[in-house]
Amino acid sequence: MSTTEPAFKFRPDDPDAPFVPDPALLSPRLIEVKNALVDAVSGVFRDKKITYDEYEKFRQVMMLLQEFKGVHGWFDIWLAKMVDASYEDEWPGTTSQPEGPLYVPGAPVLTPEADGSYVLPQRDDEQGTPLIISGQVRSMRDGTPLACAEFDIWQCADTGIYSNFGMDDSPAWNLRGKFRTDPEGRYELRTIKPVPYMTPGIPQLILDIWNGLGKAHFRPAHVHMKLRHGDLPGGEYMTQMYFKGDPYLGDNDPGENSQSSLEVGTTRHSDPEELKARGLEKYSSFLTTTFDIEVETVTK
Numbered sequence: 450m451s452t453t454e455p456a457f458k459f460r461p462d463d464p465d466a467p468f469v470p471d472p473a474l475l476s477p478r479l480i481e482v483k484n485a486l487v488d489a490v491s492g493v494f495r496d497k498k499i500t501y502d503e504y505e506k507f508r509q510v511m512m513l514l515q516e517f518k519g520v521h522g523w524f525d526i527w528l529a530k531m532v533d534a535s536y537e538d539e540w541p542g543t544t545s546q547p548e549g550p551l552y553v554p555g556a557p558v559l560t561p562e563a564d565g566s567y568v569l570p571q572r573d574d575e576q577g578t579p580l581i582i583s584g585q586v587r588s589m590r591d592g593t594p595l596a597c598a599e600f601d602i603w604q605c606a607d608t609g610i611y612s613n614f615g616m617d618d619s620p621a622w623n624l625r626g627k628f629r630t631d632p633e634g635r636y637e638l639r640t641i642k643p644v645p646y647m648t649p650g651i652p653q654l655i656l657d658i659w660n661g662l663g664k665a666h667f668r669p670a671h672v673h674m675k676l677r678h679g680d681l682p683g684g685e686y687m688t689q690m691y692f693k694g695d696p697y698l699g700d701n702d703p704g705e706n707s708q709s710s711l712e713v714g715t716t717r718h719s720d721p722e723e724l725k726a727r728g729l730e731k732y733s734s735f736l737t738t739t740f741d742i743e744v745e746t747v748t749k
């Protein structure tokens with residue numbers, strides 16, 4: 450029988466001995482912040498005289514968010530904004546965003562066009578306005594480009610529907626795909642401008658809360674972007690790109706996760722020659738925009 454002390458104890462050596470925390474592991478900062486949070490939340494409960502009925506509704510909403518894998522996103526959205534707004538601590542990089550419930554792993558790897566750009570998989574008669582997004586991925590620390598970073602993109606069609614969920618007859622992986630940045634971290638992708646949409650399957654309880662808060666049921670139009678690269682902390686980064694002027698931005702966004710720093714303007718091109726040069730003759734116009742992404746990187 451081994452005499453080595455086990456790393457993990459299932460029970461105290463002496464169940465009746467008083468518990469004394471290990472002073473070497475204590476964090477005064479953690480205790481201070483935790484106590485301040487409890488005080489602040491208790492203050493709201495007292496001031497607003499929160500009832501058990503209201504708390505029960507909150508608990509049910511949390512459970513529903515958990516079903517949608519939305520708990521992390523909900524806290525991240527709210528708390529990241531508060532960190533941004535706190536003293537001297539503005540995030541210098543591109544704001545990250547949660548994955549959301551409509552990501553599907555395993556999207557096809559796209560083949561580059563002759564000029565090195567990519568086209569997101571779409572139907573021959575894909576409805577909507579073509580959108581060309583170009584930009585550069587670089588380190589927010591020193592601007593070093595992230596060469597050969599893998600983009601994993603997903604978005605809704607002009608119908609507001611995402612592929613791969615059996616909600617319409619769109620082919621599998623429509624408007625989903627993976628591609629890589631070039632040696633300078635640059636990319637160019639042609640897609641269709643997404644539209645505001647309502648996430649399918651939102652329970653009535655959540656809709657009631659959105660109605661009560663005066664929020665829309667539609668999220669503002671956005672393109673989901675996941676990045677993978679060895680220099681990213683944890684190897685992965687996620688964000689969403691929004692469009693200036695969208696009526697569902699800001700406080701109207703039911704999830705409140707759109708951020709003004711992630712909004713882009715677009716330029717419309719209607720010249721027949723330009724359309725022809727892009728192979729987009731069947732459309733009356735197309736849009737272009739730039740979306741550079743500045744990310745935290747790890748030093749090696």
Ligand SMILES: [Fe+2]
Nearest residue numbers: 549551671673
């Ligand atoms: Fe989405």
